[in-house]
Amino acid sequence: MDLNEIMIFVKVVQAGSFNQAAKLLGMPNSTVSAKVSALEKRLGVTLLHRTTRKLQITQAGQAFFNRSLTALQELQGAEAEVTLNQGEPQGILRLTAPSVFGSTLLPEVISQYLEKYPKITVDLIFADRVVDLISEGVDLAIRAGELQDSTLIAKKIGVSYxxxxxxxxxxxxxxxxxxxxxxxxxxxxxxxxxxxxxxxxxxxxxxxxxxxxxxxxxxxxxxxxxxxxxxxxxxxxxxxxxxxxxxxxxxxxxILPEWRSDVRNIHFVYPPQKFPAPKFQAFMDIALDVLKNRLKETEL
Incomplete structure (x- = not known):
């Protein structure tokens, strides 16, 4: 069993294409394609139908993906559980937020975060579109308003208006x-x-x-x-x-201090995980402390 092949296959399905998966994994497209082909050869079954327009997963591929995803999540959870209290947070934290939050609210948070945890690298995506956290490999999002994806976990930061x-x-x-x-x-x-x-x-x-x-x-x-x-x-x-x-x-x-727009809730949003990685939890702790007064609920 080659866990690397399985991980790459799962990422291809999540990303919806070999090209996007290669970008997320930082690998050549040829390497990603070769790993999936090797996995199919080892299993003796076609997992994906490749066409110039789209990628279509087979019935066998869907079943293998479902079980593999669960297994990889369990492995990630096991690793996080073991390392939760082992040393300081490190690695890359991928974060996305609307551009107005990124330029106004996050600089102070990130500065404190990096000062406290120098082994961390923060990869920021400022976008007003809804970023797919799973397929784009993002750890954490900040979003305003009603949340659409019920499969994600949401933690309220505060409100804005x-x-x-x-x-x-x-x-x-x-x-x-x-x-x-x-x-x-x-x-x-x-x-x-x-x-x-x-x-x-x-x-x-x-x-x-x-x-x-x-x-x-x-x-x-x-x-x-x-x-x-x-x-x-x-x-x-x-x-x-x-x-x-x-x-x-x-x-x-x-002006018109008694009038304002409707209040919108601001949330941290992230994929479900049994044991949040130390880098992840440390960022949320600092952000909640810094932003609690800037995004607090006030009366008119």
Whole structure:
């Protein structure tokens, strides 16, 4: 039995292609293909049908994959259990998060993590798409909002919400809104994923209001929207954690303080594992400690 062949076969099925599996494993594509062919020869059965367009697993291949995946997970769990308290965390931690979290919330966490555990390397994927943790070999994700994949484990970090902000210069020139309906007469900077035509706001009494907007700037990047607000180009609906530094320096002012967007939960998300690796658990411990105040649930 060659466990390396089995591990490579499992990764090919998870990744959906030989090319993607080779990238994840850091191997030449030819090596991955040869290992799977050797496994099929040893077993005397076809596990995968290869075509130019797609990879199709056979019935025998599916059965072998299911049992092999369980066995590999047990081996990984056994290794983690044995090494859980043996020395400091080390190795590579692969982490993914939306770009706005990556540039705003994670630098402090990662700095503390690497300072405490110098044998760790952090491999970051900042992406606004939903990264497939299994097929892309990612240890841990940070995600906002409702979670779709029920097979993953989720641990709540905190919450986030959007609120309206503007520069002092803009407000001095154009006046300060005192009710959401006043936004209709202001230049509003719109973050496209939240809606191009309106903002949905809620107050402490759970009253909701939908405000139709006529904006001059629409973008799908929150940092761009914030920069326009800082330059006095209008009012922006932004995550409060993204504006902490600017509000402390009075470069941005939160307006309509009794109104905000709906609250969104922020979670750590990761594949099920009986014994989390030390590098994994150590990162979550530091992140939870650093982020608890930045993503805490507050009343309006």
């Amino acid at each position: 959007f609120a309206p902000f503007a520069s002092a210069a803009y407000l001095k020139k154009n006046g300060t809104p005192i009710h959401p309906k006043d936004l209709r007469s202001h230049k509003c900077l719109q973050f496209a994923p939240l809606g191009r035509d309106k903002w949905e706001l809620v107050n402490k009494n759970k009253n909701k209001i939908s405000v139709s907007l006529v904006g001059k700037v629409i973008a799908d990047d929150l940092h761009v929207i914030k920069d326009f607000a800082l330059n006095g180009e209008g009012i922006a609906l932004l995550p409060t954690f993204l504006c902490e530094m600017e509000t402390k320096k009075n470069r941005l002012v939160r």
